Amino acid sequence: xxxxxxxxxxxxxxxxxxxxxxxxxxxxxxxxxxxxxxxxxxxxxxxxxxxxxxxxxxxxxxxxxxxxxxxxxxxxxxxxxxxxxxxxxxxxxxxxxxxxxxxxxxxxxxxxxxxxxxxxxxxxxxxxxxxxxxxxxxxxxxxxxxxxxxxxxxxxxxxxxxxxxxxxxxxxxxxxxxxxxxxxxxxxxxxxxxxxxxxxxxxxxxxxxxxxxxxxxxxxxxxxxxxxxxxxxxxxxxxxxxxxxxxxxxxxxxxxx
Ligand SMILES: [Zn+2]
Numbered sequence: 001x002x003x004x005x006x007x008x009x010x011x012x013x014x015x016x017x018x019x020x021x022x023x024x025x026x027x028x029x030x031x032x033x034x035x036x037x038x039x040x041x042x043x044x045x046x047x048x049x050x051x052x053x054x055x056x057x058x059x060x061x062x063x064x065x066x067x068x069x070x071x072x073x074x075x076x077x078x079x080x081x082x083x084x085x086x087x088x089x090x091x092x093x094x095x096x097x098x099x100x101x102x103x104x105x106x107x108x109x110x111x112x113x114x115x116x117x118x119x120x121x122x123x124x125x126x127x128x129x130x131x132x133x134x135x136x137x138x139x140x141x142x143x144x145x146x147x148x149x150x151x152x153x154x155x156x157x158x159x160x161x162x163x164x165x166x167x168x169x170x171x172x173x174x175x176x177x178x179x180x181x182x183x184x185x186x187x188x189x190x191x192x193x194x195x196x197x198x199x200x201x202x203x204x205x206x207x208x209x210x211x212x213x214x215x216x217x218x219x220x221x222x223x224x225x226x227x228x229x230x231x232x233x234x235x236x237x238x239x240x241x242x243x244x245x246x247x248x249x250x251x252x253x254x255x256x257x
Contacts, residue, residue: 004055006067014065018107022063023247026099027051028124030117032075033083033212035165035220037185040083042169044071046236047116049176050144053240054114054247061248067103070095073120077212081219089123096127097134104135110253113141114243118164138253142246144239151238155231158223164212165189166222168235175232186227189220197221 003009009017029044048069055064075086087095096113103111115124124141132139145152145162152168153160162168173181197215215221246252 001056002059002063004059004064004066005052006065009065015106017063017065020063021109022065023058023110023112023253024103024108025051025055025064025066025112025114025243025247026096027066027069028073028096028113028115028117028120029069029071030073030075030119031071031083031085032078032117032119033081033219034169035185035189035218035224037182037189037220037224038165038170038173039180041071041180042165042173043073043117044069045176046169046172047114047144049172050116050236050239050243051114053236054243057240057244058248064247067099070099073117074123075117075119077119077210078219080211080213089126092120092123093127093130097131100131100135100137100139104137109137110247111137111139112243112247113139115141115143118143118162140246140252142243144243147246148235148238148242151242152235155234155238157226163220163222164216165220165224167224167227167231168222170224170227171229171232172235173232174227174229175236178229181227183227186224189218190223190225192216192221 027047029047031040034042051066055066058064072085072087074092075084078084079086100111113124121143128139128141149161156167158167
């Protein structure tokens with residue numbers, strides 16, 4: 001299997017990947033509080049893991065490379081709970097513009113910004129709409145959990161999708177870095193229920209900014225008590241499969257008109 005990690009490759013090897021029109025995955029994470037039982041690197045660690053697994057799988061069919069992870073994103077809503085380093089949107093756009101421009105200047109065209117943090121979703125859609133036109137390349141973004149939503153719903157017991165410091169994130173972390181999980185504290189990280197959340201958040205049709213603290217006092221949403229490494233391994237595999245399917249789809253990368 002060929003090496004897919006940018007940081008492990010030499011410049012000449014990266015140049016040859018560009019010459020072969022390799023797909024680039026840029027994992028975009030966050031550094032923010034993740035409740036009483038998980039560390040602040042969860043989103044960055046998991047999106048990197050999924051990007052590497054997907055790329056290793058896809059490398060059997062296409063040339064592909066994974067850049068170092070963007071470790072900070074839009075996490076202002078977590079700030080009041082501590083442990084959080086947030087970018088503002090202008091900095092986020094400027095940083096990703098520089099990353100993507102560097103790729104394009106080296107000859108890469110097909111770039112996927114793979115997101116691992118809910119707070120980045122709206123911003124990444126705007127970033128891609130701006131930069132795809134500006135750089136004239138088929139730039140794309142996705143978040144791994146909506147992409148693998150059907151499989152995730154089948155695997156999870158207490159929730160349908162990824163929430164925060166929840167059954168899903170705790171399981172995946174148990175599979176990747178069990179020493180970073182304090183399962184003894186999961187009983188303090190349960191809730192709020194969907195009904196309680198609906199009362200705070202309201203309808204999807206209206207958006208207003210809310211602090212995460214307004215939804216949960218302990219910083220988690222979901223139920224991590226049923227998390228397991230085995231479940232985490234299945235979630236990671238499902239996410240990697242889904243990402244690999246997108247990046248190996250030639251039609252997906254056809255140039256925009
Ligand atoms: Zn998270």
